[in-house]
Amino acid sequence: MSVIETHGITKIYGRNVIVNDLSLSLERGQIMGLIGPNGAGKTTTIRMIMDIIKPDSGKVLILDKPMDADAQNHIGYLPEERGLYRKQKIIDSLVYLASLKGMNPSAARARALELLEKVGLSAHAEKKIEQLSHGMGQLVQLVSTIIHDPALMIIDEPFNGLDPVNVQLVKDLMMELRSQNKSLILSTHRMNEVEEMCDRVCMLNKGQQVLYGNLADIKNRYRSNTLEVDYDGEFPRLDKISDLQAKNGKAHIILNGSTTTQDVLVQLVNSGLVIHRFEVATPTLNDIFISIAGKKNV
Numbered sequence: 001m002s003v004i005e006t007h008g009i010t011k012i013y014g015r016n017v018i019v020n021d022l023s024l025s026l027e028r029g030q031i032m033g034l035i036g037p038n039g040a041g042k043t044t045t046i047r048m049i050m051d052i053i054k055p056d057s058g059k060v061l062i063l064d065k066p067m068d069a070d071a072q073n074h075i076g077y078l079p080e081e082r083g084l085y086r087k088q089k090i091i092d093s094l095v096y097l098a099s100l101k102g103m104n105p106s107a108a109r110a111r112a113l114e115l116l117e118k119v120g121l122s123a124h125a126e127k128k129i130e131q132l133s134h135g136m137g138q139l140v141q142l143v144s145t146i147i148h149d150p151a152l153m154i155i156d157e158p159f160n161g162l163d164p165v166n167v168q169l170v171k172d173l174m175m176e177l178r179s180q181n182k183s184l185i186l187s188t189h190r191m192n193e194v195e196e197m198c199d200r201v202c203m204l205n206k207g208q209q210v211l212y213g214n215l216a217d218i219k220n221r222y223r224s225n226t227l228e229v230d231y232d233g234e235f236p237r238l239d240k241i242s243d244l245q246a247k248n249g250k251a252h253i254i255l256n257g258s259t260t261t262q263d264v265l266v267q268l269v270n271s272g273l274v275i276h277r278f279e280v281a282t283p284t285l286n287d288i289f290i291s292i293a294g295k296k297n298v
């Protein structure tokens with residue numbers, strides 16, 4: 001049974017198709033990266049999944065059923081625009097939010113303290129939200145999203161405002177949830193940050209699904225799209241490629257669909273460049289996005 005399925009969901013505002021005919025599914029114990037540049041339609045997709053807005057066509061199933069109050073209790077949703085009551089104590093806020101999802105207060109309190117310990121904030125449990133730094137507040141928001149042990153967590157921009165130590169802490173926490181058979185959807189325009197964690201990827205661009213499926217399969221499909229070259233001298237202009245970054249004797253080249261590795265090698269040899277290394281590299285999701293969309297993401 002899929003934790004979530006969307007079947008051809010479409011959202012139109014005015015004359016603009018914001019999300020077009022989007023189908024995706026996610027199983028238990030999987031993480032999906034919902035990725036794409038600003039304005040791609042990620043938040044609109046999540047709002048349709050959460051039943052905050054209705055699709056103009058298509059349908060969403062949560063645990064095989066349309067969204068209802070019971071399904072809502074199995075989801076933890078952390079929107080991009082977040083807010084906790086700033087004057088309330090952290091522990092009280094967490095217990096209150098968990099009780100809204102059907103948890104009894106003493107279990108919620110114990111779980112809140114356990115999770116605060118995990119994110120390094122147990123010493124702050126009795127403080128008010130307004131006494132925390134922005135990053136600490138983000139961690140408390142994350143705790144509030146997972147406290148009721150949801151089967152599915154949907155997190156918009158999971159790493160915004162976090163320093164590298166806390167980014168790693170949140171990644172570790174998410175991987176732990178995954179190992180407990182939970183499912184997560186992480187929405188972000190920062191592709192490289194979620195790449196190492198995701199089993200599945202749904203990439204949007206201007207409301208269209210441009211890439212979808214298992215990350216390993218996708219990387220395999222695009223594996224000869226990226227080249228790395230170590231060189232001496234002035235790197236030449238290349239024809240028929242999607243992107244070239246060349247600096248300090250190292251070049252990163254993203255091919256477009258029709259150019260081959262050999263085409264590039266011939267161009268480089270003909271230019272007289274001194275080549276020390278010429279290698280087909282595993283593309284990042286960002287590289288794949290550039291080769292599909294023909295432009296940079298960030």
Ligand SMILES: Nc1ncnc2c1ncn2[C@@H]1O[C@H](COP(=O)(O)OP(=O)(O)OP(=O)(O)O)[C@@H](O)[C@H]1O
Pocket residue numbers: 013018036037038039040041042043044045188189
């Ligand atoms: N209520 C609305 N009315 C009209 N247009 C909207 C509405 N909500 C979103 N849009 C438009 O839909 C497009 C997609 O927005 P959305 O917030 O889904 O993108 P996103 O991928 O989440 O972007 P970001 O990474 O910047 O958060 C944008 O062009 C936005 O202006």
